[in-house]
Amino acid sequence: MIQRREFNKLAALAAASAAAQARAQQSSPAPKPATNDGITWDKAPCRFCGTGCHVRVGVKNDRVVAIEGDQLAEVNKGLLCVKGYHVGLALYGKDRLTQPLLRRNGVLEPISWEEAIETISQKIMAAPEQFAIYGSGQWTIPEGYAANKFIKGGLGSNHIDPNARLCMASAVTGFLSVYGVDEPAGCYDDLDKCDVLIMWGNNMAEMHPVLFSRVMDRRTRGEKVTIIDLGTRRTRTTEFSDHYLEFRPHSDLAIMNGIAHLLIKQNAFDPKFVERFCNFRKAPKDPLATPSAPLHGDAMSFEDYKAALEPYTPELVEKLSGVPAEQIRMLAGLFANKDIRITSTWCMGFNQHSRGTNANRLCHGIHLLSGHFGRPGDAPTSLTGQPSACGTAREVGTMCHFLPGGRLILNPEHRKETETIWNVPEGRINPKIGHHTVLMWEKFCTPADKGGDIRTLWVQVTNPGQSLPNLHKLFKAKAGQPDKFLIVSDVYRTATTELADLVLPSAMWVEKNGMFGNSERRTQQWFRMVKPPGDARDDAWQMIAVARRLHDLGHAGMKDKDGRFLFTLKNDKGEEVPVWEWPRYYDMNVDKALFEEYRAFSRYKHKDLAPYDEYVKARGLRWPVVQQQDGTWRETKFRFSEFDDPYVKKGAEIQFYHSVTKDDKALIWFAPAEKAAEEPDADFPFWLCTGRVLEHWHTGSMTRRIPQLHAAMPHSYVEMHPEDARERGLANGETIVVKTRRGELRLPVWIDGRGHPPRGSLFIPFFDERLMCNDLTLGEVDPISKEPDYKKCAATVARASSAP
Amino acid sequence: MLTVGLLVILDSPSPHVMDRLRAHPAMTVGEVADRWLPVAVEADDDESCREYHDWIAAQPGVAFIDVVHVNFEEPDADSNPSPSP
Known part of the structure; x- marks a missing residue:
């Protein structure tokens, strides 16, 4: 047993030492030699979120016994988050289903x-x-x-x-209607190159912590990266940000229109980029009026676009969003600066939104309008929640x-x-x-x-x-x-x-x-x-x-x-x-057979996939994966950019080759700021937002069975501003009733907890099956993507003892 | 028993913080590479593991901690809850 302990300690130290060397030298370490301790190691992507970290899985006696970050994986470079390094235990909850x-x-x-x-x-x-x-x-x-x-x-x-x-449909309709093809043009390498990282309603420090760590690592090296957090409540991401811009729920469209307004007003957009690579479109009043309306919209000229943005002065945007006019000017000033590189990320804040498609479109639009697109570090990139x-x-x-x-x-x-x-x-x-x-x-x-x-x-x-x-x-x-x-x-x-x-x-x-x-x-x-x-x-x-x-x-x-x-x-x-x-x-590799059949579909939208065996050798490959003259397979990091994407014509520089308008141009959309589907009123005076926490993944069916994660975050709660609690005489930890027009929920209030909602706002995570916040949420969907808005509805609170 | 490999990111290569970590009986400190310090931590249970983690994070000169390896070869089956509504 002592030998075993000593071995485990040395293995842990060896993994940490390899990671330290790799970080110091900014390189990937050589593969570790096989050990003779009875543990066999193999690679797998983590089971949880959409980041796609690779883990090394240690197996002994038909049981997963150890996990470490995969040093060879470009995504996570040996790092894992708290969920990732416990992922092996997700298999071993004692109530696994074992028979029909x-x-x-x-x-x-x-x-x-x-x-x-x-x-x-x-x-x-x-x-x-x-x-x-x-x-x-x-x-x-x-x-x-x-x-x-x-x-x-x-x-x-x-x-x-x-x-x-429920989570990505609005990103899909955003990409399809802007570029004519789904999924981001950029990749995580943008996080290594950007001068400014703007997180739009995206709590990356907790929801995609390994990616956030990648940016923090740059700061540790002395690089300057300006981090901007746009959110409706303060989170751990806010703590590391240079700027926190708190906006009224659902007013993100106004903010993006305000940035576009200033770029045009100050002649600070990129006319050459726009002229060569973009057309303009307006979201129709009835997005479902014709079969083509959802993704094609109504054509508009640059002058029409300019006129549509005219009302969105910084002062009006301040009134709509609560974000001070000078901060709107600061954001516009960043986009006006061609000497810096800006990466935008978003996740459920934009997507779970009754105008989610438009939110996605406008974010792509300010990148295109300003020419902050197509260079490493200049990219609008959605992040996913599922693997x-x-x-x-x-x-x-x-x-x-x-x-x-x-x-x-x-x-x-x-x-x-x-x-x-x-x-x-x-x-x-x-x-x-x-x-x-x-x-x-x-x-x-x-x-x-x-x-x-x-x-x-x-x-x-x-x-x-x-x-x-x-x-x-x-x-x-x-x-x-x-x-x-x-x-x-x-x-x-x-x-x-x-x-x-x-x-x-x-x-x-x-x-x-x-x-x-x-x-x-x-x-x-x-x-x-x-x-x-x-x-x-x-x-x-x-x-x-x-x-x-x-x-x-x-x-x-x-x-x-x-x-x-x-x-x-x-x-x-x-x-x-x-x-x-x-x-x-398992007499054959069914995955391989199905994947090889599926591969035949991948060329049409230039999402070319390599043969199955290429993925066996790699820690993932980014499509399009195209075979070279020497027979090797090459992935693509930056789509639509001539310097990296093999499908872009020579001399084109940028080519949106699946363009909606069939002219290799992307679409810059105008969409107005609109009211949320349900807003607070006299009877239900609070905004209610729902989401995730660091320790649990989605509904918690796996992470709540991992003792370490369960102990770290044992139950759900409702975050509330201290002044709102004081006015109602609510004490920290007290059970309260949160009620909406759909239902009610009794749960403890957390004041000055991990997240800090502003006055008039509540936040409840959805991981706890005993305290299900979706008894309360609205179910109103974006008309184009059909994705529900989980981030905004009207709620009220009462002391549990006084609730009817 | 849990064994964890940590990558401690220092504000600067400081012998003081390394000495403090070396003196801790649950920790084994590797060779620092620039500002990245490898540390192996042994803990009896999750609670003490978290306490050690927090203790390291609180040391002056420590900027950040990343976890890179976890061994749970001898899990305590009784501590594995099966949540029920």
């Missing part, structure tokens, strides 16, 4: 996998058009691809949507209106191309868009005789019973409707399994092969390292097994046009393997 459970007489009872697969198949056979899949940005790429092909290419239905609709929101939800196209590789359900050519790659008969793909997340759950929770046209819903790798907004309406209303059947594949019991009719135990993270795609277009791969507990099985296997059962029951959609099963997969020797039989599933 079917609800009988109100109780979940163990059943066999055969019965589970048969039950699902019969439900689908009975009414395939009333079946839906609700997936996730935590699906691996092959899992999402299998689900997408199963429902769109097999069942001829588009009722599939991922939880990324594969980009890779699976967006690129694989598991949304109800997408097909793989950026194709659209509504486009007949795209459907045809997809049918060709899937080798399914023409017309198999339904031309009608499916239900987006909020609509899907509304239809599922509505009785069939009142228009509720979804009867069976299969949830994989997510916890909508906690994460959907307005839970009473969109989730809890399912209770008491016997004709509605909820299937949940997960690793633990959650708020969602509370109402599930069938629960399937899933393998997670390094218990299966996987691939993720992170925020910066980086596709990552890992291998299975340990076996899942009990009879837990891979999510992709579950989907393929149901598809095979439907095939055997005679569902015509489960065959391609040559009469072969939709998931006929071959191993490296070209032999077919019946992977729907669980004992045969």
Whole structure:
């Protein structure tokens, strides 16, 4: 035992020493030699957020026993956050689901996998058009691809949507309507090069701490980086920022219009950049007036644009936002300075916004207008919250209106191309868009005789019973409707399994092969390292097994046009393997087969992916990954810029080659500042904002089972300004009632806690399944992206003892 | 027993802070590289691990701490809560 302790200590010191050397020399250390301590090490991306840090996973006796930051990973350079270095323990909560459970007489009872697969198949056979899949940005790429092909290419239905609709959909519509193609042009290297980092409603220090650490590291080296935090409450990010600009909720559009106003008024924009690379568009009053309106908008001239911005003087913006006029001038002054490089980052502040698409557009717009685009360090970059929101939800196209590789359900050519790659008969793909997340759950929770046209819903790798907004309406209303059947594949019991009719135990993270795609277009791969507990099985296997059962029951959609099963997969020797039989599933690398099929979709939008084996060698590669003349594969850091992007024409300098206007130009949009969907009033005088905390990841179903994280942040709370608390006679830690028009919640108040909301504002994190803040949230969606606003609604508070 | 590898970022290479860390019985200090100091920490449980972390952070001359390695080979199964609503 003493030897073992000594070894562990030396291993920890060796890892820290390697990191110190690498940081001091600003280099990547050589790979560590294999050790003979019985621990085998392999690489994997972290299971949690969208940063995409790589960890080294130490396995001994079929158990993950150690985690360290991967020194070879460019994303995190050996660092991890508090969640990352405990990620291995997410596998070992003592209540892992280990066998399928079917609800009988109100109780979940163990059943066999055969019965589970048969039950699902019969439900689908009975009414395939009333079946839906609700997936996730935590699906691996092959899992999402299998689900997408199963429902769109097999069942001829588009009722599939991922939880990324709740977090990234507005970023998607922002990118699509500005550049004609999704996902950021820049990457994390911008954080290493920028002179100014502006975080728009983005608490990076807590939500993407490794990226924030990357910037802080530059300061440690003596580099000057100006950090600006625009927020609606003070956070840990504020503590490290040079400027904190606190704005009234929902007024971010006014601020960005104010910056654009000044750039034009002071002739400080970049006319050459604008002339060569940009067109102008106005958000139509009715964004859904025509099929093209959401992403094409109404054309406008530069003069029209200038006139539209005319009212947004710094003084008006101060009035609308609460940000002093001189700070609006300071921001505009930074954008006016071409000698510096500015990186903007955002996450849920812009996206979970009832005008989220417009917020995204305006941020891209001020970068384009000022020419702060296309050089390392000059970039508007959205950050994601889930490990594969980009890779699976967006690129694989598991949304109800997408097909793989950026194709659209509504486009007949795209459907045809997809049918060709899937080798399914023409017309198999339904031309009608499916239900987006909020609509899907509304239809599922509505009785069939009142228009509720979804009867069976299969949830994989997510916890909508906690994460959907307005839970009473969109989730809890399912209770008491016997004709509605909820299937949940997960690793633990959650708020969602509370109402599930069938629960399937899933393998997670390094218990299966996987691939993720992170925020910066980086596709990552890992291998299975340990076996899942009990009879837990891979999510992709579950989907393929149901598809095979439907095939055997005679569902015509489960065959391609040559009469072969939709998931006929071959191993490296070209032999077919019946992977729907669980004992045969790992006789071949199913991930590799599915990924290689999916790769064929990636060229259309120049999101080229390399062969699977290239990802085995790398710590992820950023697309487009293009093969060189010497046969090697090269990733792309800076899209649309001639110096790095191989698809930009020689001499073009910048080329938006998927331009909405087909002229290689991006669009600068005008959108007015508008009121929030619900604002405080006499009855509900507070703004309520919800979000995350450092220690827990999303709904906490994994992190609350990690003792260290659970102990560090054991329960939820409501943050309140001390003056608001004093006026109401509320003491720190006292249980209070927070009430909105949707529901109420009793929880402790935290005054001068970690975050500091201004007067009239409240903040509640959503990680705690015992204190679910989404009983309170609004559910109002952005009209274009259909993403709900979780950041703003009206609330009131009362002492628990005096609450009615 | 938890074993953690820390990267302590110093404001400047200071022998005083390194001496203080070396004198701590739960810590093993490696060779400083510029302003980056590797430290291994052994702790009986999570609480003491956090206390050590906070103690290091409070030392004059310490700018930041990054965690780079965690070994939980001998977890205390009883301390693993399964939350229930």
